[in-house]
Amino acid sequence: MNSVRRDQLNELMLKMYANSSEAILFFDRGGKALAANPAAEEILDEDVLAALLEGEDGAICRACAGYTNEHGLRSCRDCYFHHPERDDFTSFQVYLQTKGKGLVPYTSSFQTVDADRDIRVFMLRDMTRQFLTQERLYENKMMKHVIDAQENERKRISRELHDGVAQELMSAVVDLRVLKYMTGDAGLLEKVRQTEASLSRLLEDIRNLSVELRPAALDDLGLDAAFRSHFKRVEENFGLLVNYGGELKGRRYASEIETVIYRVCQEAILNAVKYADVETVDVILSEQGGRVLLSVSDRGRGFAPGGRPDGTGLGLYGMRERAELVGGTLEVESAPYAGTTVRLNVPAVPEKGEG
Amino acid sequence: MDNNLTYQELVDGLRTRFGFDFTALAVEEDSLNQYAIRWRVASGNLNSRYKRIVLKKGRGVAGTVYKTGKPLLIQSIDPERHAIGLFDYPIVASEQLTSVAAVPLWNGGRISGVVLGGYRGGRAELTEEQIAALQAAVSEGLPGFDGKELVFR
Numbered sequence: 369m370n371s372v373r374r375d376q377l378n379e380l381m382l383k384m385y386a387n388s389s390e391a392i393l394f395f396d397r398g399g400k401a402l403a404a405n406p407a408a409e410e411i412l413d414e415d416v417l418a419a420l421l422e423g424e425d426g427a428i429c430r431a432c433a434g435y436t437n438e439h440g441l442r443s444c445r446d447c448y449f450h451h452p453e454r455d456d457f458t459s460f461q462v463y464l465q466t467k468g469k470g471l472v473p474y475t476s477s478f479q480t481v482d483a484d485r486d487i488r489v490f491m492l493r494d495m496t497r498q499f500l501t502q503e504r505l506y507e508n509k510m511m512k513h514v515i516d517a518q519e520n521e522r523k524r525i526s527r528e529l530h531d532g533v534a535q536e537l538m539s540a541v542v543d544l545r546v547l548k549y550m551t552g553d554a555g556l557l558e559k560v561r562q563t564e565a566s567l568s569r570l571l572e573d574i575r576n577l578s579v580e581l582r583p584a585a586l587d588d589l590g591l592d593a594a595f596r597s598h599f600k601r602v603e604e605n606f607g608l609l610v611n612y613g614g615e616l617k618g619r620r621y622a623s624e625i626e627t628v629i630y631r632v633c634q635e636a637i638l639n640a641v642k643y644a645d646v647e648t649v650d651v652i653l654s655e656q657g658g659r660v661l662l663s664v665s666d667r668g669r670g671f672a673p674g675g676r677p678d679g680t681g682l683g684l685y686g687m688r689e690r691a692e693l694v695g696g697t698l699e700v701e702s703a704p705y706a707g708t709t710v711r712l713n714v715p716a717v718p719e720k721g722e723g
Numbered sequence: 724m725d726n727n728l729t730y731q732e733l734v735d736g737l738r739t740r741f742g743f744d745f746t747a748l749a750v751e752e753d754s755l756n757q758y759a760i761r762w763r764v765a766s767g768n769l770n771s772r773y774k775r776i777v778l779k780k781g782r783g784v785a786g787t788v789y790k791t792g793k794p795l796l797i798q799s800i801d802p803e804r805h806a807i808g809l810f811d812y813p814i815v816a817s818e819q820l821t822s823v824a825a826v827p828l829w830n831g832g833r834i835s836g837v838v839l840g841g842y843r844g845g846r847a848e849l850t851e852e853q854i855a856a857l858q859a860a861v862s863e864g865l866p867g868f869d870g871k872e873l874v875f876r
Contacts, residue, residue: 569758569780606813607772642816647770 390493391474397486398423399449408492411466433463433471448478455480464492472496512693519627522582529578537571576601586630590620591653594630599637599651606641608649615654622717628694629653629662629712632687636664636710643678644668644708660716665709670702687712726866727764734766734838737860741853743840745818747773748828749785750836750867760785760837762814772817784812784825785837792834794826794858798848814839824849826858828868836868 385392391408393401400423409417412431419427428449434442437460448457457478466472474492481489544567547560578584579597586594592614599610620626633651640649646668654661671678684700687710691698696714734746747765751758760778762785778786788795797812800821815823820841828836838861842849862870 573779603775604777607775607817609775645770645819647772 390491392492393420393490394481395488395490396423399425399428401427402487411464411469411472411492411494413465413467431464431466433465435460435462435476461495462492473499508693511689515690515693516624519582523587526578526581526584529574529581530584534571534574534578537567537574541567541571583630586626587623590616590618591626591629592616592618595633595651595653598630598634602637602641607647608637608641609647610637611648611650613650613652613654615652616660619655620719621660622720624694625660625714625717628690628696628714629660631690632698632710632712633662633664635683635687639683639710640664640666640668640708643671655716658716660712660714662712662714663709665707667707670704670706670708672704673700673702729866730764731766733861733865734764737838737840737857738766740860741840741857742847743767744843744846745769745820746838746840747814748836748838749778751789751834760789769818773814776813776817778813782811784814784823784839788825788827788837789834792827794824794854796849796851796854797823798850799845801845815841819843821845822848824854824857826854826861828861828865829870829872830868832871 385405388405389407391411392405393408394403395401401417401420404412404417404420412420416427416431419430429444432449434440434444435448437443437445439445442463446454448454448460448462459475459477462474462476463471464474473495475495476490476492478488478490481487541564544560544564548557551557579601583594583597585597595612595614599612602608602610621629637649637651640646644666646666649664649666652661652663677684688698691712691714694714694717696712698713699711700708701711702708730748734748737743738746745765745767747762747768749760749762751760758780760780760783762773762776765773776783780786781790784795797815800815800823802819802821812823814820818841820843822845823839823841825837825839827834828838830836838857840849840853840857861868
């Protein structure tokens with residue numbers, strides 16, 4: 369019974385040695401390679417492998433670019449290979465110069481499997497994919513933080529302008545009006561009137577600046593209100609008329625959802641202003657089956673998706689990025705001279721807190 | 724307004740005389756104490772976006788002329804290279820202009836209108852001489868504008 373299982377185990381171990389995607393190398397006491405499995409042959413340069421099997425001094429260093437320890441990412445200090453007395457190399461990260469694929473990070477272990485004859489096994493698992501996944505995850509997280517930080521900073525400056533600077537200026541205008549009752553000097557009064565007019569313009573400019581940074585209406589009143597005033601500004605600034613069909617009936621969503629919808633719409637309209645060469649744009653906002661749908665379409669010049677962009681091409685990328693961050697999707701449908709439609713689909717996460 | 728027909732004739736005439744692709748006239752509209760500037764009439768326009776544009780003093784081609792009281796000349800705008808067109812000068816973007824000049828219209832010592840002329844597609848570039856000629860052409864005999872500049876000595 370026991371011997372049968374031992375046979376079976378032998379067979380399994382041999383199969384693992386032959387077929388594993390993990391590179392396996394056995395070394396003797398003197399650092400001479402006894403065997404290398406096919407996966408190891410796959411990654412190691414023939415010369416290096418031959419030198420390892422010969423037991424040439426420092427052969428491993430021709431492939432190894434260092435391992436990660438507390439001293440560095442690719443360090444040679446207290447080398448795992450040349451300090452056989454240490455027994456803590458059961459899991460570490462090593463960089464190898466590989467055949468064809470350049471410098472590749474591996475998770476590896478280097479441990480004694482036969483204490484009597486001091487035979488050690490070196491096992492290597494390619495970490496490239498894992499690292500790429502981690503990097504993507506990290507990038508997404510960073511992007512979300514960057515967008516959050518940008519929105520929060522805009523919100524703060526916008527509030528500061530609106531509630532602080534504009535309020536102070538308003539009270540200065542009121543103070544100035546009091547002068548009317550303090551003197552009858554016509555020349556002076558005329559000067560005061562002019563000053564009041566220019567202060568009023570300044571006040572208007574500050575309010576516009578505040579709204580352009582981030583409309584307070586978006587936080588206080590929701591998408592409908594923010595959109596309506598935004599479209600009014602688009603009309604005055606660029607002469608573009610926006611036909612708005614809002615079917616939300618004042619429903620509110622989580623702040624990040626509303627922000628994504630607002631920013632994507634803003635960007636899509638700006639694209640229409642810049643490139644579509646049209647006088648009107650249609651915007652429809654609706655909720656269906658737990659998703660909020662935004663569609664911005666024009667009947668303008670259009671473009672060939674995937675072609676060389678007129679601008680930087682970053683706008684479309686940014687819209688998609690924002691959509692994906694809240695678990696939404698963004699579709700852009702366009703063809704030369706057939707108009708452009710941008711469709712955003714995001715989850716209808718209800719507003720937090722009240723409700 | 725009543726003068727629209729005269730203004731239309733003026734911009735049409737200027738376009739033919741100077742060979743411009745586009746001409747327009749803006750006036751100040753005093754509504755609720757807010758000074759806003761709008762393009763009243765245009766000639767050679769591609770669309771009617773100009774009618775909806777509302778400028779504040781210091782904004783846009785007309786707003787800049789209003790604020791400074793000086794003619795404005797932008798000799799060459801390359802839409803591929805200059806992103807300025809869109810945000811600073813909406814009329815330049817909506818009419819796809821590549822060379823623009825604008826001069827003030829005076830009334831009673833203050834500016835109350837702006838005349839703009841421009842070329843498209845890099846066809847030609849406006850010159851200082853053309854600006855002077857344009858200024859001279861609009862300085863007299865236009866209803867609503869007496870042509871009197873405010874001069875400090």
